[in-house]
Amino acid sequence: MQNSKLKIKKLLPEIKENISLKEHTTFRIGGRTRYFFCGKKKEDIIRATKTAKKINLPFFILGGGSNVLFSDKNFEGMVIKTQNSKLKIQNCNILAEAGTPLSLLVQKAEKNNLSGFEWAIGIPGTIGGAVYGNASALGEAIGNLVEWVEVLDLKNFKIKKFSKKECKFGYKNSIFKRKKNLVILSVALKLKKGNKEKIKQEMERILKIRKEIQPLNYPSGGCIFKNVKCQMSNVLPAGRHGKTKKLFEKFPELEEFAKKGEIPAGFLIDKAGLKGKRIGDAMISKKHANFIVNLKNAKAEDVKKLINYIKEKVKKIFGIELEEEIIIFPH
Ligand SMILES: Cc1cc2nc3c(=O)[nH]c(=O)nc-3n(C[C@H](O)[C@H](O)[C@H](O)COP(=O)(O)OP(=O)(O)OC[C@H]3O[C@@H](n4cnc5c(N)ncnc54)[C@H](O)[C@@H]3O)c2cc1C
Structure with missing residues (x-):
């Protein structure tokens, strides 16, 4: 030692x-x-x-x-x-080191009349973290903007460039999340030329939505669970009869979400009646059910108990298995 x-x-x-x-x-x-x-x-x-x-x-x-x-x-x-945060902008291309704060990138994009990144305003963290988890909001995702990603392969300490295709982006997922041997060093993004005033207005609109729906007055780790991507038949296994029919009758929005192929985790937690449920100082937000907030001195153990409690309840009521979005370390 x-x-x-x-x-x-x-x-x-x-x-x-x-x-x-x-x-x-x-x-x-x-x-x-x-x-x-x-x-x-x-x-x-x-x-x-x-x-x-x-x-x-x-x-x-x-x-x-x-x-x-x-x-x-x-x-x-x-x-x-x-904390590596060198940043270069050329025409519509942004080259940012992994530790660059996302907020800075959004700001710089606006300053350079570049559009396509407005949706990311208000998402905390770095570009490296965003690419790792394919951060997304309002139907947009960081993976769509990526040209290539420079990575360090921990197997042989070689530096490689992954094309967008090689990054294998999926919903809140990427090759970096699936494999454990890749450290993101820098990211190249491509935006498009836009109108500064329109970009600004869009950013203001999105920020307003965030403030309205997210509990930003307490510490949190963002959304705890991924939304449920589904086809009607596999998420609601009983099909359109029996228990599922009763669920659709009780929660008409559920059928609408299922038809669109995505059920918000927050909706399920809310309808399970769990908003405000508290263990220690960890509480399911009353504002947004997919957020657990730290009221003061919450412990990771409290949050984990709450996570398990939510999973059990949602499974029992809806027959749906929620999957964590948040990274629990060590798992
Ligand atoms: C209030 C609030 C609102 C949020 N809103 C959203 C939202 O709208 N949409 C959304 O998608 N997320 C949202 N999040 C979650 C979070 O901000 C994003 O997922 C963000 O992209 C995480 O980046 P980070 O740098 O903080 O990553 P971290 O939390 O530091 O790390 C997350 C994971 O990425 C890995 N990682 C980080 N950097 C690298 C790297 N360079 N190379 C390899 N692996 C790396 C870490 O090991 C870890 O496993 C929100 C969070 C909060 C607190």
């Missing part, structure tokens, strides 16, 4: 020790990490991951911490926070 500490200190002199992860997530939840390293440049991230691998130290790549729930227990490894 002492030997590894010396090696780490030698290879990563700027590393910090015993850092609270609460301070690095929007949920304001989490224990301490033994080591914490900020990668301000691409090379720093490569150096940190190489060092961790060399001494067999587990590590976790952290962006803005807006989609993670860290355990209350301490992490005996290294959290590597991406």
Whole structure:
């Protein structure tokens, strides 16, 4: 142990020790990490991951911490926070390093009369985190804007470029989420020329919607569950008779959502009567049922219990299995 500490200190002199992860997530939840390293440049991230691998130290790549729930227990490894944020805009192309805040990108797009990114206003976190989970809102997704992604392959420490196709974007999903060996270093996006006034108006409209529907006055990790993508027959297995028929009668919107192929998780949680349900200081938001908010000193254990409670109730009432969107670490 002492030997590894010396090696780490030698290879990563700027590393910090015993850092609270609460301070690095929007949920304001989490224990301490033994080591914490900020990668301000691409090379720093490569150096940190190489060092961790060399001494067999587990590590976790952290962006803005807006989609993670860290355990209350301490992490005996290294959290590597991406803070590499070089940004270049040329015509309609944006090249951004992984640690670039999404909010900055949205702002820059507007400033340069570039349209296509308005929907992302108000989403916290970094472009790296957004690409990892294919962040989306109001029918738009980051994957649609991606040209290519530069990644570090932890298997051989080679840097590769993944085309949009190779990123295998899906709903809240990508190759980076499925495989665990890829660290996003930078992202190339393509937008289109737009009218500044229209872009601004659209951003204001979207921000207003967000403020209306999201509980932004409490710490949270965004939506806890993915919406349910479905075909009528497989999500509601009983088909259009029996239990399903009764459900449609009781909740007419459910049939409408199912017909469109997507049932909002928030709708199911709300209709299960769970808004306001509280365990410790973790509470299902009264404003948006797919948010769990931290009222003050919520523990990860409280949030996890609430997650399981929601899953059980929704399964019992609707026969639907909800899947977490939030990254729980360690799982
Ligand atoms: C109030 C609020 C509103 C939100 N609204 C939305 C919304 O409308 N739509 C939406 O999609 N999300 C939303 N989110 C969730 C979240 O903001 C997004 O998912 C965001 O893109 C996560 O980025 P991040 O940098 O914070 O990632 P983090 O939370 O830091 O990390 C998330 C995952 O990505 C991985 N990761 C991060 N960076 C890299 C990298 N460079 N290379 C490899 N892996 C990486 C991490 O290891 C982790 O597994 C919201 C969250 C909050 C708190």
